[in-house]
Amino acid sequence: MGHRTDSVFTSHERGARLAVDAHNRDPRRAFDLALRTADDGGSAEGSARAAARLAAGRDMAVLIAAGTNSPVPETVPACTRARITLLITRADTHRLSSLNTTTSLLLRSTGTVGPAAVLRYLNRVVKPARTVIVHDLTDAEESAETVRIATVYGKVDGETAVEEVAADEGFTDVSRRIAERPEDAVLFAGLRPGRAASLARALRSTRHRGARVTGEHVLGDRFLAEAEGWMVSAAWIDADADPLTKAFAASYRRRHRRAPTPWAAEAYDAVRFAAHGLASADGEGEGRPALRAELLRRPWQGITRRVAFDPGGHFFEANDDAGAFLYRVTGRTARFVARWDDIGREAGGEA
Numbered sequence: 162m163g164h165r166t167d168s169v170f171t172s173h174e175r176g177a178r179l180a181v182d183a184h185n186r187d188p189r190r191a192f193d194l195a196l197r198t199a200d201d202g203g204s205a206e207g208s209a210r211a212a213a214r215l216a217a218g219r220d221m222a223v224l225i226a227a228g229t230n231s232p233v234p235e236t237v238p239a240c241t242r243a244r245i246t247l248l249i250t251r252a253d254t255h256r257l258s259s260l261n262t263t264t265s266l267l268l269r270s271t272g273t274v275g276p277a278a279v280l281r282y283l284n285r286v287v288k289p290a291r292t293v294i295v296h297d298l299t300d301a302e303e304s305a306e307t308v309r310i311a312t313v314y315g316k317v318d319g320e321t322a323v324e325e326v327a328a329d330e331g332f333t334d335v336s337r338r339i340a341e342r343p344e345d346a347v348l349f350a351g352l353r354p355g356r357a358a359s360l361a362r363a364l365r366s367t368r369h370r371g372a373r374v375t376g377e378h379v380l381g382d383r384f385l386a387e388a389e390g391w392m393v394s395a396a397w398i399d400a401d402a403d404p405l406t407k408a409f410a411a412s413y414r415r416r417h418r419r420a421p422t423p424w425a426a427e428a429y430d431a432v433r434f435a436a437h438g439l440a441s442a443d444g445e446g447e448g449r450p451a452l453r454a455e456l457l458r459r460p461w462q463g464i465t466r467r468v469a470f471d472p473g474g475h476f477f478e479a480n481d482d483a484g485a486f487l488y489r490v491t492g493r494t495a496r497f498v499a500r501w502d503d504i505g506r507e508a509g510g511e512a
Contacts, residue, residue, distance in 0.1 A: 162211050162236065163227035164203035169251060169424050173227035174198055176425035179412055180432035191440055194432070197221075201232055208232035209239040216243035223248060223435045223452060225428065230254035230303070237265045246453045248435060250427045253396065255306055261475040264453055268431060268468060269396045270479040272303060275310035276376035276394035277485035278501050279348070284318045285505030287372040289346035291320040293339050295360060297351030299328040307350035307376065317348070332363040340367035347373045354381030361387040385493045392498070393488045397423040398465045399497035406464050427484075430463035437461055 163170035174196075181194045199215055201208040208228055215221055216239070223246045226233045233252035237260065240247040247265040249257060253272045260267060270277065283292060294317075296308050311317040324335045339347060347364065349357050357379035364373065365387070373388070377395035400406035400413065400421040409429055413421040434456065442455035460469035466484030470477060477483070485501035498504075 162199045162201050162208060162215070162224060164232075165198075165200040167203065167227075167229075168422065170198075170200075170227050172422040172425040173225065173250065173428035175413065175417060176421070176428035177225065177432045179409070179416065179425075180429045180436075183412075184433070184436050191443060194436060195220075196432075201228060201236075203228070203232060205232045205235035208236045212236045212239040212247070213243060216240060216245045221245065222439060222449070225250060225431050225435075227251055227424070227428065230256075233257070237263050240264050244449050246435075246438075246449065246456070248431045250431050251396075251424060254303060258476060259474070261473070264449075266453065266456060266470065266475070267477045268427070268434070268466075269484050270477055272306040272376075273310070274479050275307045275316060276348075276374070277479060277483075278394035278487040278499075278504065279374035279376070279392050280311070280316050280394070281485075281501055281504045282392055282394075282487055283346055283348070283372065283374060287346055289319055289344065289371060291322060291342065292317050292346040292348055294321060294323045294348045294350050295332070295335060295339075296323055296325045297328075297349070297353070297356045297360075298325055299356055300352045304350045304352055307348070311348060311350075332360040336360065336363035336367050336369065339364065340369045343368045343370045345369075346371045349373070349375040349379065351375070352378040354379045354384040358383040358387040361391065380495055382493075385490055385495065388490045389492075391490045393490065393495055395423075395486050395488055395495070396427070396484050398426050398484075398486055398500075399423075399488075400426040400464075402497035403500065405500075409464055426465050430465050430468075433463060434461055434468055 181196045184194050199211040201211040226249045230252045234256045241263045249267045258271050312321050374392045400410040438452050438456040442451040457470050467482040487498040488495040
């Protein structure tokens with residue numbers, strides 16, 4: 162489910178279809194899979210209606226939400242009422258942190274753990290004496306999660322300082338203050354590409370030389386045009402660049418005559434994870450409720466991440482190989498650098 166005009170919806174559909182086709186070619190399979198799609202219009206109401214409509218099908222086993230933080234939380238209660246498992250691949254709002262009383266499972270970390278790959282990059286590679294967290298108050302409630310993880314929970318080594326920037330304020334003044342200590346690292350805590358681009362542009366006009374990092378929500382043309390050299394944490398893999406996803410990338414290229422797009426491999430994993438649960442749950446429970454219980458039972462290894470859940474809270478466990486990837490902005494493009502596990506491992510400390 163998702164908004165058909167969103168390129169991520171197409172990525173999900175293509176990745177999911179590759180997984181369905183691969184499953185149905187396996188002579189060992191106990192059942193066949195079929196893929197259906199639904200356009201939710203990108204709204205919370207549309208997402209809830211689409212979920213209810215799909216769940217009404219007697220042969221529907223599981224739903225996959227490809228939408229953003231706005232519509233997906235409203236899909237959760239609709240699926241709980243229908244007693245159908247919902248797998249969430251992309252959304253990361255803190256509103257999805259507590260799903261243990263629902264039928265949903267989140268296949269990534271929420272924003273409450275911060276931009277994990279760049280936090281590890283700062284600690285293992287850059288090792289700055291001080292990191293300045295620039296908190297854009299335009300989306301204060303969501304972006305505050307990054308501030309808290311870096312300061313209150315101490316996930317950034319060394320000294321930290323916070324600079325708050327109001328929604329109607331520019332970044333010129335804060336950039337000048339940061340440049341007084343030009344080796345300090347900068348962590349942008351915000352969600353909007355345009356705002357991140359403004360900070361990148363302002364920093365570039367100063368003497369600042371330190372590392373500049375942020376999370377995936379700012380990845381857009383405006384940011385990429387201004388942010389040469391920035392490091393970005395994302396939950397989607399560049400399947401064409403990572404050795405562990407090469408086979409998937411080759412299949413995608415054969416089918417679509419182009420490299421895999423963001424979130425295609427994650428959708429591929431979501432379908433395979435669901436199929437794993439359906440096969441394991443066969444005969445062990447009545448209907449739909451048995452699937453979620455089976456998916457929670459033990460860790461599962463996909464091509465993009467290891468999927469495991471906390472036994473009590475049922476939240477996604479952000480341990481090793483948990484789907485956090487590091488990118489560097491080069492030539493207006495986010496280029497893959499490393500998986501979370503590999504950051505800082507290579508000679509000289511560079512990932």
